[in-house]
Amino acid sequence: METLERKQRSREQTRAGIVLTAKDIARREGWQAVSIRKIADAIDYSAPIVYEYFDSKDILLDEIRNEGFRHLRLEYDRIKKVYRDPEKRLFEMSVAQWQFAVDQPEIYQVMYNLNGAFCTIPVCDSIELEAISSSIREIIFSFIPKSKESIQKLYFEWWSLSHGMITLAMMLRDHQPLEQSEQVYRDSIRRFVRGLR
Amino acid sequence: METLERKQRSREQTRAGIVLTAKDIARREGWQAVSIRKIADAIDYSAPIVYEYFDSKDILLDEIRNEGFRHLRLEYDRIKKVYRDPEKRLFEMSVAQWQFAVDQPEIYQVMYNLNGAFCTIPVCDSIELEAISSSIREIIFSFIPKSKESIQKLYFEWWSLSHGMITLAMMLRDHQPLEQSEQVYRDSIRRFVRGLR
DNA sequence: ACGCCGATTTAACACTGTTAACTTGATGTA
DNA sequence: TACATCAAGTTAACAGTGTTAAATCGGCGT
Numbered sequence: 001m002e003t004l005e006r007k008q009r010s011r012e013q014t015r016a017g018i019v020l021t022a023k024d025i026a027r028r029e030g031w032q033a034v035s036i037r038k039i040a041d042a043i044d045y046s047a048p049i050v051y052e053y054f055d056s057k058d059i060l061l062d063e064i065r066n067e068g069f070r071h072l073r074l075e076y077d078r079i080k081k082v083y084r085d086p087e088k089r090l091f092e093m094s095v096a097q098w099q100f101a102v103d104q105p106e107i108y109q110v111m112y113n114l115n116g117a118f119c120t121i122p123v124c125d126s127i128e129l130e131a132i133s134s135s136i137r138e139i140i141f142s143f144i145p146k147s148k149e150s151i152q153k154l155y156f157e158w159w160s161l162s163h164g165m166i167t168l169a170m171m172l173r174d175h176q177p178l179e180q181s182e183q184v185y186r187d188s189i190r191r192f193v194r195g196l197r
Numbered sequence: 198m199e200t201l202e203r204k205q206r207s208r209e210q211t212r213a214g215i216v217l218t219a220k221d222i223a224r225r226e227g228w229q230a231v232s233i234r235k236i237a238d239a240i241d242y243s244a245p246i247v248y249e250y251f252d253s254k255d256i257l258l259d260e261i262r263n264e265g266f267r268h269l270r271l272e273y274d275r276i277k278k279v280y281r282d283p284e285k286r287l288f289e290m291s292v293a294q295w296q297f298a299v300d301q302p303e304i305y306q307v308m309y310n311l312n313g314a315f316c317t318i319p320v321c322d323s324i325e326l327e328a329i330s331s332s333i334r335e336i337i338f339s340f341i342p343k344s345k346e347s348i349q350k351l352y353f354e355w356w357s358l359s360h361g362m363i364t365l366a367m368m369l370r371d372h373q374p375l376e377q378s379e380q381v382y383r384d385s386i387r388r389f390v391r392g393l394r
Numbered sequence: 395a396c397g398c399c400g401a402t403t404t405a406a407c408a409c410t411g412t413t414a415a416c417t418t419g420a421t422g423t424a
Numbered sequence: 425t426a427c428a429t430c431a432a433g434t435t436a437a438c439a440g441t442g443t444t445a446a447a448t449c450g451g452c453g454t
Contacts, residue, residue: 032315035410046434048413057411112368118229118313124372153381156365156373160385164361168353171309175321176353184350188357232441243403245444254442 015053017043019064026106032116061110061119062126068107069128072100076135086143087193093136094162094189098182101166114167144196154196161192212250214240216261223303229313258307258316259323265304266325269297273332283340284390290333291359291386295379298363311364341393351393358389 021042025034036057040047054060075096083089101108110117123129137155144154165188169181218239222231233254237244251257272293280286298305307314320326334352341351362385366378 036412037410047411048435049433051412052432112364113312115310116315118315122371123368152373156362156369156378156381157385160361160365161358162361163365164357164359165353167309167364168357168360171320172353174319176349181353184353188354233443234441244442245404246402248443249401 014043018050018053022060023064023106030116031109058120062121065111065119066126066128068111069126069132073128073132086139090139090193091189097162098166098185105170158192161188211240215247215250219257220261220303227313228306255317259318262308262316263323263325265308266323266329270325270329283336287336287390288386294359295363295382299375302367355389358385
């Protein structure tokens with residue numbers, strides 16, 4: 001008989017396969033084209049098998065979303081290790097967020113329910129998101145120690161600026177080249193960070 | 198026999214009814230809950246009737262989206278008539294955009310494919326959007342006459358700031374009261390407008 | 395009375411998420 | 425060897441989706 005670990009390993013492999021193909025379909029055809037049956041076909045199983053790994057499509061999407069936030073958090077941790085200057089840190093984190101959205105747009109979409117991606121589980125409940133949030137707030141605090149409310153306000157401003165530019169840059173990508181948008185993004189973030197001083 | 202106008206009037210009424218119920222369902226249950234059959238039921242017709250007025254769901258959504266942009270443009274025109282100072286104009290237009298998104302979130306959602314709303318017709322192809330865009334760019338130009346590229350850059354910055362704050366404020370509404378977000382919005386827009394000077 | 399025409403509906407197709415019921419093959423036991 | 429058990433996986437079904445072709449039905453003119 002096969003050992004229990006062996007079974008578990010194969011379980012984790014098919015689980016990973018489900019997540020992978022979901023992202024793959026989303027990347028190529030958009031999230032509205034992602035269906036359980038299509039995923040099942042791709043991993044050579046029938047549809048109900050997918051439900052052995054994820055209780056619902058919603059939960060699958062939530063998993064992918066949190067995977068995205070986790071990835072971003074790891075990037076942030078890496079940046080925090082490399083740079084000590086809070087200004088540099090915040091700038092590099094912003095750039096990392098841009099790069100993430102450009103490299104894996106389908107993940108960014110499911111994180112914020114953009115462009116046909118739709119997960120009913122509230123984003124704000126995500127622990128991963130909370131980790132990211134406090135990570136950024138911490139840095140802002142580290143160079144202007146103010147009240148919780150002021151930090152929250154500044155964090156909201158930073159997030160809005162970054163998120164707004166990313167989503168609009170995606171939307172206008174045929175109308176305004178991404179490199180140009182990125183330049184504006186970097187300038188704006190730099191100005192924002194300077195403004196914190 | 199009924200006159201042709203009479204027929205046309207009733208046609209336009211049911212057409213308006215379709216649009217109205219679509220928005221109504223979206224407002225109460227979200228865009229992912231809007232279906233042709235549900236709309237048809239609400240206006241006491243069978244599903245195929247809807248297709249007499251809109252060739253596809255996509256086109257219906259596009260209509261609603263453009264209605265939204267048109268509404269916003271009218272607001273902008275009104276503001277331009279009331280105020281002469283470009284700074285005041287841009288500020289009031291920004292506030293109008295905020296108010297619009299708060300009052301009719303379902304429209305704002307379909308305009309930008311947010312939260313389950315999904316229309317495959319590219320937003321950028323909308324003439325109404327173009328009208329709005331040039332309206333804003335015109336104002337920015339009116340107090341800093343620069344090159345087309347610079348104006349486009351500033352417009353992109355303004356739009357990102359506004360759109361980013363609106364979408365995140367919606368997302369965080371349970372976590373951070375809308376009134377507070379609006380205050381931050383007004384402050385940020387004011388700063389942006391000042392910065393143009 | 396008949397035929398036409400336009401308005402409207404029914405029925406169908408290929409999908410969707412999701413679940414219950416079934417098959418199938420391998421294993422352990424008498 | 426024969427039988428029971430059990431897990432893995434499949435089929436089939438339900439209610440819903442967008443969309444379209446075919447059928448119905450009522451009123452009008454001839």
